[in-house]
Structure formats: structure tokens, C-alpha cells
Amino acid sequence: MNKIYNPSQADWEQILKRPTQTVADIEGTVAEVFNEVRLNGDQAIATYTQKFDGVQLTNMLVTAEEITEAESLITKELKEAIQLAKGNVTRFHEAQKTTRVQVATMPGVDCWQEKRPIQKVGLYIPGGTAPLFSTILMLVLPAKIAGCEEIVLCSPPNNEGKIHPAILYTANLCGVTKICKVGGIQAIAGMTFGTESIPQVYKIFGPGNQFVTVAKQLATKHGVAIDMPAGPSELLVVADDSANAGYVASDLLSQAEHGKDSQVILVSTSKKLMDEVEIEVDKQLAILPRVEIATEAIKNSKLIYVESDQIALDLINEYGPEHFIICVKNEDFYVDRIANAGSVFIGNYTPESAGDYASGTNHTLPTNGYAKNYSGVNLDTFMKSMTFQKITKKGIHAIGNAIELMAEAEGLQAHKNAVTLRLNEE
Known part of the structure; x- marks a missing residue:
């Protein structure tokens, strides 16, 4: 060393x-795959799966029969270990739940914050020589606790067109709604744009190699959020x-x-x-x-x-x-x-x-120095904070003049008028 x-x-x-490698070294390849998937959907996914994973698939969705078969291939001891981990990960993330934050900033002005789940999330689970079924626990369990409605999982198939049985067992155990045999750049592109088989999602989670990391970053240019640049x-x-x-x-x-x-x-x-x-x-x-x-x-x-x-x-x-x-x-x-x-x-x-x-604790964490400005995955990663406010007639009279003055100083007359009309009401 x-x-x-x-x-x-x-x-x-x-x-x-x-x-x-720098992003510039590989973003050309990523952009090409993204463009093909956006234009040609499943057909492009199949082409790149054959090119990168060496397997030709007629159906990229995992069937109920495949899940049943996978469960029979997992030892009792491994199932128990996964269930023990599931319990601990669940307990830690359930403890992260928070209640509504509410305050009357002035008499008649009530403001509060509540959290809502992200409705559609996509999870990337690396396969290959190290099938990271443990990552499913780290992503699916907080997504379920948060209340996400649709949980799509993508993982690359092996050369027989199958996903590792431990990945399928854990995904089914934790409550994934759809499992796709797709890996790499094309998986991220599929969840970004949506295809005939892969649903479009609002946020993508999960680790991967440098190509997956750059693909996730490119996804953000198409209106899809990501957990972090995890490489x-x-x-x-x-x-x-x-x-x-x-x-x-x-x-x-x-x-x-x-x-x-x-x-x-x-x-x-x-x-x-x-x-x-x-x-x-x-x-x-x-x-x-x-x-x-x-x-x-x-x-x-x-x-x-x-x-x-x-x-x-x-x-x-x-x-x-x-x-x-x-x-x-x-x-x-x-x-x-x-x-x-x-x-x-x-x-x-x-x-x-x-x-x-x-x-x-969660093992999906920021790499490449991003720990300076990103958190690891947690319950809030699967949620959005929304603010609410309700102002009474007494409240608008308490803050109205301040709003008028500030709006006028910024040259935004319509903003001022929206308050003035209410203040002048008989």
C-alpha cells in the first residue's frame, strides 16, 4: 500500500x-443511451441489455413464478438473516417519523409544515459479481414507511436472463411493486422517461458504478430527482x-x-x-x-x-x-x-x-466527497416537506401593510393589490 x-x-x-473518471470521460456514452431509450423505449432497452449484459430478453419484467422459484433457492438461514436485518432497518427508519410543525406567527396567521411521500420512486440495485440484495432493505423499507405508492426496482440480469434469487426474495419480502431485469445506464434512462414496460418515476435511488452515477445526474436534467451522486x-x-x-x-x-x-x-x-x-x-x-x-x-x-x-x-x-x-x-x-x-x-x-x-442504519451514502453537502438515504429522502398557511381577516390586517410596502418596493404592483383589496373590504 x-x-x-x-x-x-x-x-x-x-x-x-x-x-x-471525470464525468466528461463517460457522459457521451450515457447521453447516447438516454437518447435511444427516450426515442425507442423497450426496443432500445433490449438492445443495450444484449450489448452490455450479454443476454437477449423477450420479457424484462420479473414474473410471479420467478419470485416463487427464487424463494425456494434461498436457504432458511439466509432468510432469517434478511428478516433480522429487515427488523432493525425498519425500527431505525420508523423512529425518524416526525409530526406536523405548526406555529401562529402572529394572531390570525397560522403556518404549518407537513410531509408527504414521493408517489413514484425507482430503485437501482447492482447485480453482477456482487448482487447487493441488502440495498433493497435500505431503499424499499423507508419507501414503504414513507408511504410511496409505486416502487419500481431495476437490477441487471445475468447471462441466463435471471436476477439473483436473493434480490428477488428480498424485493418481494419488502413490498416492491414492479421488478425489471434491466441494469446500467439503460435502467436509469428507462425510469427517467418511462417505457412500455418500465414506469416513469419521480425520483431515482441507489448506488452503482460510474456510468450509473453519471446517468443519475443526467436524469436530473429531465425532471427526475435523485437521492445523491452515489458512486x-x-x-x-x-x-x-x-x-x-x-x-x-x-x-x-x-x-x-x-x-x-x-x-x-x-x-x-x-x-x-x-x-x-x-x-x-x-x-x-x-x-x-x-x-x-x-x-x-x-x-x-x-x-x-x-x-x-x-x-x-x-x-x-x-x-x-x-x-x-x-x-x-x-x-x-x-x-x-x-x-x-x-x-x-x-x-x-x-x-x-x-x-x-x-x-x-442506511448504507446508501454519498461518495466522491459529496458527504460535504449530501446526507445518506433516510426516511425524509422519500418524502417532501409541504408548507401550509391560513390567514384570518384579523391576520391579514396584522401583516397586510408590511406586504404592501415590500411589494411596492420590489415594483410588483399586482402583489400589493392582492392585499390592498382585502384590506379595503368593508
């Missing part, structure tokens, strides 16, 4: 650079001599195995720990089934030594990690002061894997 000692702040930007996975661990090197190495590798473009970073105030972690990474990496993928990701990764917790904290906030693990003696220093992170994991016994699967 690439070791860096006491980097100057002027070099942080270069050192912390993500191993991702390749990343993890930053801050650790000192109190940390367990084996645990730290396992956490770094747990993210490195996601994909070749994943990035993991260790920031430490201990050179000894850095050396121990490097040895542990090599040892654990050698026996991983996804060793080739993880090895490529490790090439993008860093071990960074700094002299103090304050320097470490400043560097971490500059990076804004998707996942942030704190394994230090003075953990409160980081817990109280971290400003930019998608999700935080505290202590030697809190692996990032817990948040990925079963602790209850």
Missing part, C-alpha cells in the same frame, strides 16, 4: 484524489495504537472488494500501527475470493501518517469519506468534531459491515 508521512496541507488535494465505494479509518491491526485491515478490505475503483484510506498517528496494518492487509488479501478486485482497489489506497489528532481530523473533513471508522483512544474528539462523513462507525467492535447489512 502507498505510505505517506506528514503530507503538507498543500498536497492534500492530490493525495486524496479519488480514482474515478464507487470508499472507506477511511482513523486509528492509533489502541486499534486492532487485524480488524482495521479487514475493514479496509471489506470495501476494497466492492470494485476495482473503490478506495480505502488509513489515517494514523502511529507508524507502528500502519506497518502492522500493511502486513495484515497482505495476509488477509491473499485468501479472499475477490482477491483480484481487492488488489486493484488497494493500488488506489493510502496509509497516511500524521502527527496529531487535529491534523488527522482536518484531513478527514477535507476528504469527506462515505464510511468513516474511528478506532482511537480519544474517540470523542472525532465523534464530536467530524463534519463531513456519510456514516460513522465507532470503536473496535463496530465494523462497517454492520451498517452495510443489519445494524439498522
Whole structure:
């Protein structure tokens, strides 16, 4: 792994650079697919599914028979594990419900805020070598709790034209309304424009590779909202001599195995720990089934030594990690002061894997530095806040003159008149 000692702040930007392509490198391909899907619907989807996934489908919608078959292929133990995770994720997100916020700003002027669900949502679930059925829990459950009416799920088929049985089982368990065998750019385009088979949605959720990330960003130009620009996975661990090197190495590798473009970073105030972690990474990496993928990701990764917790904290906030693990003696220093992170994991016994699967928090998180300005998925991500107001005759007389003066100062006479007519009423 690439070791860096006491980097100057002027070099942080270069050192912390993500191993991702720029939008300009791939947006041409994304735009081409979008245009084809917009014009040709299912026909274009089928063409790109054959091109990118290597399979020709006659029907891209999952049938009830396929769901039944998938359920028979899942072990009892895995079903129980999924149901345990479902319970914890449900409990955590149900606790996020809020009530109406109401206030009389003046006598006769009542204002309140209520939340309403987004009616139609689209969920993207990566498949391929790592079928992320756990992401279904993280997206469908809060959507159901929020009250979303239509929940469309897209996931790429394998070369036999099937979706992984764990994805189908979990989707059915959680209450997805329609499952489509579509992946990549064409899935995002399908949910953006709607096709003969794929419903058009109002907001798209879910992680994916760089092409999916750019496709989601392009969707926003066509009136569809997205949860966040969630791209390749990343993890930053801050650790000192109190940390367990084996645990730290396992956490770094747990993210490195996601994909070749994943990035993991260790920031430490201990050179000894850095050396121990490097040895542990090599040892654990050698026996991983996804060793080739993880090895490529490790090439993008860093071990960074700094002299103090304050320097470490400043560097971490500059990076804004998707996942942030704190394994230090003075953990409160980081817990109280971290400003930019998608999700935080505290202590030697809190692996990032817990948040990925079963602790209850959501694992759909901002990457690529977007933790500086985006939240991870939560219940409110599936809702809209709407404001209401009701003004009585007494109330309009209390604020009317202020409205008239402000409207006139802005040169908006019709605004003023709308109030004046009411004030002059006998």
C-alpha cells in the first residue's frame, strides 16, 4: 500500500484524489443511451441489455413464478438473516417519523409544515459479481414507511436472463411493486422517461458504478430527482495504537472488494500501527475470493501518517469519506468534531459491515466527497416537506401593510393589490 508521512496541507488535494473518471470521460456514452431509450423505449432497452449484459430478453419484467422459484433457492438461514436485518432497518427508519410543525406567527396567521411521500420512486440495485440484495432493505423499507405508492426496482440480469434469487426474495419480502431485469445506464434512462414496460418515476435511488452515477445526474436534467451522486465505494479509518491491526485491515478490505475503483484510506498517528496494518492487509488479501478486485482497489489506497489528532481530523473533513471508522483512544474528539462523513462507525467492535447489512442504519451514502453537502438515504429522502398557511381577516390586517410596502418596493404592483383589496373590504 502507498505510505505517506506528514503530507503538507498543500498536497492534500492530490493525495486524496479519488480514482474515478471525470464525468466528461463517460457522459457521451450515457447521453447516447438516454437518447435511444427516450426515442425507442423497450426496443432500445433490449438492445443495450444484449450489448452490455450479454443476454437477449423477450420479457424484462420479473414474473410471479420467478419470485416463487427464487424463494425456494434461498436457504432458511439466509432468510432469517434478511428478516433480522429487515427488523432493525425498519425500527431505525420508523423512529425518524416526525409530526406536523405548526406555529401562529402572529394572531390570525397560522403556518404549518407537513410531509408527504414521493408517489413514484425507482430503485437501482447492482447485480453482477456482487448482487447487493441488502440495498433493497435500505431503499424499499423507508419507501414503504414513507408511504410511496409505486416502487419500481431495476437490477441487471445475468447471462441466463435471471436476477439473483436473493434480490428477488428480498424485493418481494419488502413490498416492491414492479421488478425489471434491466441494469446500467439503460435502467436509469428507462425510469427517467418511462417505457412500455418500465414506469416513469419521480425520483431515482441507489448506488452503482460510474456510468450509473453519471446517468443519475443526467436524469436530473429531465425532471427526475435523485437521492445523491452515489458512486464507487470508499472507506477511511482513523486509528492509533489502541486499534486492532487485524480488524482495521479487514475493514479496509471489506470495501476494497466492492470494485476495482473503490478506495480505502488509513489515517494514523502511529507508524507502528500502519506497518502492522500493511502486513495484515497482505495476509488477509491473499485468501479472499475477490482477491483480484481487492488488489486493484488497494493500488488506489493510502496509509497516511500524521502527527496529531487535529491534523488527522482536518484531513478527514477535507476528504469527506462515505464510511468513516474511528478506532482511537480519544474517540470523542472525532465523534464530536467530524463534519463531513456519510456514516460513522465507532470503536473496535463496530465494523462497517454492520451498517452495510443489519445494524439498522442506511448504507446508501454519498461518495466522491459529496458527504460535504449530501446526507445518506433516510426516511425524509422519500418524502417532501409541504408548507401550509391560513390567514384570518384579523391576520391579514396584522401583516397586510408590511406586504404592501415590500411589494411596492420590489415594483410588483399586482402583489400589493392582492392585499390592498382585502384590506379595503368593508
